[in-house]
Amino acid sequence: MIIKNINSVKVYLFEKLQKENTLVHFTTFKKSFGEDFNLSGRNGAEHWKILKKALKLESSQLVLLKQIHSDIVIDIDDKNSGLSCCKGDGLITNRRGILLSVLTADCVPVLIYDPTTKTIGAVHAGWRGTSKRIVAKTINLMKERYSIDIKKTIACIGPSIGPCCYEVGKDVAEIFYEKPVKQFIKRRDKYSDKYFLDLWEINKQQLMESGLLESNIETAGICTRCRSDIFYSARAAGKSVTGRFATGIMLL
Numbered sequence: 001m002i003i004k005n006i007n008s009v010k011v012y013l014f015e016k017l018q019k020e021n022t023l024v025h026f027t028t029f030k031k032s033f034g035e036d037f038n039l040s041g042r043n044g045a046e047h048w049k050i051l052k053k054a055l056k057l058e059s060s061q062l063v064l065l066k067q068i069h070s071d072i073v074i075d076i077d078d079k080n081s082g083l084s085c086c087k088g089d090g091l092i093t094n095r096r097g098i099l100l101s102v103l104t105a106d107c108v109p110v111l112i113y114d115p116t117t118k119t120i121g122a123v124h125a126g127w128r129g130t131s132k133r134i135v136a137k138t139i140n141l142m143k144e145r146y147s148i149d150i151k152k153t154i155a156c157i158g159p160s161i162g163p164c165c166y167e168v169g170k171d172v173a174e175i176f177y178e179k180p181v182k183q184f185i186k187r188r189d190k191y192s193d194k195y196f197l198d199l200w201e202i203n204k205q206q207l208m209e210s211g212l213l214e215s216n217i218e219t220a221g222i223c224t225r226c227r228s229d230i231f232y233s234a235r236a237a238g239k240s241v242t243g244r245f246a247t248g249i250m251l252l
């Protein structure tokens, strides 16, 4: 696990993106700064202020979605930027100095980068977004608007609930129970109507179907429920309220 301090805010980094000197990216921890670095809820604004200061950003450089488990992807062009821009679950841009970020606590955060056209994307994919193919739709919009070089494009699947812990009911399993992702759904046992869903692999498949090379896809492989000591996990929190951590990317 690559951990770095950005001006005393501790963050997780992806191997494939940390080599790139044309961008910054990060995933925050539960304890990135202080004991409870929740980026949503009551103290969210205060924690964003700390993060912005660490990254030396103005509020106008920040794009925060109102995430709605949809397949809506927004292109941040000259018309829309700034805090809380819009409803949706995918963001793309080729503008420098604009931080695209998503908030999660079990759902899958995905960062995308094409080094050829210098285009970035950030996606929030829970089971709903994954079933609506949000990640594939994000890649499609990047192709359409910015003609990305798909064979060079990198995608990173961040810390999120793993196939070890993501138990779903038959209703959810059935939505995915079709080729080619059938193999990524495991029935708990033959008497059970509970299933384990592998959102990491299903999203990876969508990226590969969109034309990305497997060698350009990185999966953090860190289950937030197993590692609820370092990341927020809605499942681990059960009925109590949990925080959210941020995964973001920005072109320099």
Ligand SMILES: [Zn+2]
Binding pocket: 161, 162, 163, 164, 165, 166, 223, 224, 225, 226, 227
């Ligand atoms: Zn797990």
